[in-house]
Amino acid sequence: MKVKVDGALCTGHGRCYSLAPEVFDVDDEGYSEPRDTMIDVPEEHEEATRHGARACPEGAISVVES
């Protein structure tokens, strides 16, 4: 599974990095990091990642299931 944060949509609500801190990081302003980059999701964090993606108020996170 891969996941990507759309940098144009992320406004830093922080739902993703709160719910899946192993996958999403936070920058100094509160935005998700990295943005606009495919992130490989380790199997054990897939559920948390889906949860974080669903919770994003901006709909900024796309999940590519493999």
Place this chain on the structure above:
Amino acid sequence: MTETPARPTTGRDMHTDFDIEDVSLAENFEEVLDDLVARCPVAHSTVGKGYYVVNKHADVRRVGQDWRTFSSADGWLLNPPEVTIPILPEDLDPPYHDTWRRVLNPFFAPGNVSKVEDLARTYARQLLDGFADKGECEFVADFASQLPGLILFNSIVPIPDEDLPQLFNDIDTYSFGPLDDRIPAFGRVYEYLNDFLKARAEQEPKGDVIDVINAGVDKDGEPSPWEDKVHTLLDVIFGGLATTTHAMAGAIYHLATHPEIRRDLAAHPELVPNAVEETARLYPPVVAPARTVKADVEIAGVQLKAGDRLALNYAAASRDPDACANPGEFDIRRTDVVQSAFGVGVHRCLGAHLARLELRVTIEEFLARIPEFELEPGTTPSYESAQLRTMKNLHLRWTPSA
């Protein structure tokens, strides 16, 4: 919007004759919101100059994210008085909006906010000390109206100790006092903040958010005018007080009336962050801020024209079953929660991370000190409700531990 809803308490048809200040909305908040979400994606109001209200989650998200079509430059109030003082960056559009956010964000980002946790706990415990042994409290006055200011002014927005009593008093009068006293109280707060900023500008920099506000940002190649700095400080302060007060009161009200959730949280403290999200979703202090339509546009089949005013009903969107299953239920185990309580788009609440921390600390510390409590029998909270919503009082009682 062709159906005529049966409104139990008012003659007003909230679909075609909406009024955000109507008492039936204040008193039947959830019912009216649910009805709008279910049957009226875009309501219309004839109040004042008239406005639309966007209620569905997907439409609220679209409007919130499209600042070019839906501008904040005319202010967040639907029907502002003749003379209004703007709050920044709320009442700005990009690029000037974003330039301010870029310098303010670091102070309110999770890393900086986490440094406030110990202080927040200390103040929460102090306030609890004031009433835990009495077996009763009025939670809004005794706790929720005080904690947000105690935390904010002793951390991210530092105000000198000696100025705090007067400032607290004036902010309290402005936010919760008799209507006639509010504008003069606001005037005093404004004057204080203006003088405070000016005094700080003459002192050595301390590296805090006040320095950053005083430094200002670039506005079309020019430095920000002085009043923009004062209006930014106003937003950073007023944005974070009564809002957080209401959410704190909402959380504790919900726990007072739902012993099973209270006990669940006591047994599973790791679920407190979920309770915070559910609190923001179901007890939203920011109901529906305004925008101005800049170009003709259709929303959910309703044609809007350039110049029309609309409100983004964040409170309704958070209760939209298309975004959140069983939206009326306060479910601390849900994994599908998408709420819009902190806004959507560029105006995403600057203080969201701080507010979440304050709410988490409130729930944790209250439950640790007073595990079992209930509403004072015969009382129900009353609300002041329009584009913002505040619980005015919350009487609780419990058996003090020996």
